[in-house]
Amino acid sequence: MSVPLHFQTIAELAPQLASGRLSSIELTQAVIARTKAVEARVRAFNSYDETDAIDQAAASDARRAAGQSRGPLDGIPLGLKDVIAVDGQPLTASSKMLANFVSPYDATVTQKLKDAGAVLWGRLNCDEFAMGSSTENSAFGPTHNPWDLARTPGGSSGGSAAALSAGAAIATLGSDTGGSIRQPAALCSLVGLKPTYGLISRYGLIAYASSLDQIGPFARSTEDAAILLGAIAGHDSRDSTSFQTEIPDYRAELKTRRGPWKLGIPREYFGEGLDPEVGAAVEKAIAFYRAQGCEIREVSLPHTRYCLDTYYIIATAEASSNLARFDGIRYGHRSKDGKDVLDVYQKSRAEGFGDEVKRRIILGTYVLSSGYYDAYYLRAQKVRTLIRQDFLNAYREVDALITPTSPIPAFKLGEKSADPLTMYLCDIYTIGVNLAGLPALSLPCGFTKSGLPIGLQLIGQPFREADLLATAHAYEQAHDWHRRTPNL
């Protein structure tokens, strides 16, 4: 096969591992070698543990030799965003606050991936505490987009996207609070899935905004995304917002569920601010679905213009509460200059948090403070109801929605970091999905003339990831965007 190991999919590698043509050690060594060849330029990793990865690969090979393989993920090197706990490994959230933190336990998704035999490879860079859209808010420096190293891979899960796109992992996990999986997937030409709120346990995920956060996969194909989703989905008593629901065989469903689907085009997602090349690529994808016999119908989500404001009130309010735990006392950075306990809190937080985290804590504290709660937080929660209702109304008419994932392709590092509001506008097509708790994915749908990836967003109905993945799979089968790799 001409595709190098580090650029192959799980679906391609699993049969080679199963037949013994390939060992997990060989595959893991190939991924490690690739990582070392590109990491100085891409900077997707906060840390990695080569010995630990090789040990995991050896254990996988031993299981397989003993006839005890655990399935398609057994022996596959996967990277995790550095907000997901792995027992005994660093867990930094790309923050100085947790620069020396070592996780004493596994997240539920980590445990599930270990149970599936995966080789956990590396701690992937992100915006600090997952707050940002470019990975520039990392205390350890920005990640670079493998398609153009002068540009951002997106964020907040930029390291997860860049590592996979560069061939430094076979698939990765990220987390998505307002678009943090889908936007970097779009900017790096990957499949990125944000599952329905409650489908994946958040136990062991560092909390940013608890009513919006979801863990999800980055993959090179919808089939790989389906394999990963099947491995990590399911109810968990350790996350009280985890949902009791049937988990279908997502991978099998990909091939059995066929359209034609009724697809909705929300007119509010195609207005001002949309890059013409992105718009044209999405229109072509819509034309493809129409040619396949899908009914395409224009729909309206009238409260779309309020999504950004609603999000920045609710997300920052929840963040200010969640991040109160970082006080320098039990774990994390403790200031050496604290005169008394209050001073220790204030200085540890001042020294440990970066600018964007401080800004969001300030905004969140303000919207929750006495006298402003009703005007901001409570009102935002009510508007959230209306935003969610918009989507549910649309689903009376259509099966799924098609939109661009990001209004613009990858922008230059430094281009938007001076003005938070401009950066926030990168998420206008993705945040409504989190507010409504819906599943959505981004898949590659083309490139700009200058060679930058473009992503198509499909938004599905609650807990109907199998339909969503099948809809994306139908497009993917007829296009080869997802097979392209960057020149690094």
Add this chain to the structure above:
Amino acid sequence: MAQSPDLNIDRVAELARLALTPEEKARFSAQLGSVLHHIEELAKVDVTGVEPTAHAFPISNVWANDVARPGLSVERALINAPAQRDHMIVVPKVVE
């Protein structure tokens, strides 16, 4: 960028337990002023009679049996403590 007359940065920083420098206070006030200006849009939405959404899917209270389960050992729970002694976290003096 617009300053928000309402955002008393000293007060909010105190509530948030964040020691900010004068430079940070000026910069965050200006940046958040323009964000708050944008957020004012929400005042235009008619929310009469609309219930607030805290979570996208209504989940009623989740109960668990009150039984002991294995947890972290003391040593393991303290691996990230900034200062410790005799299985306890050392903290600044709280009571005079």
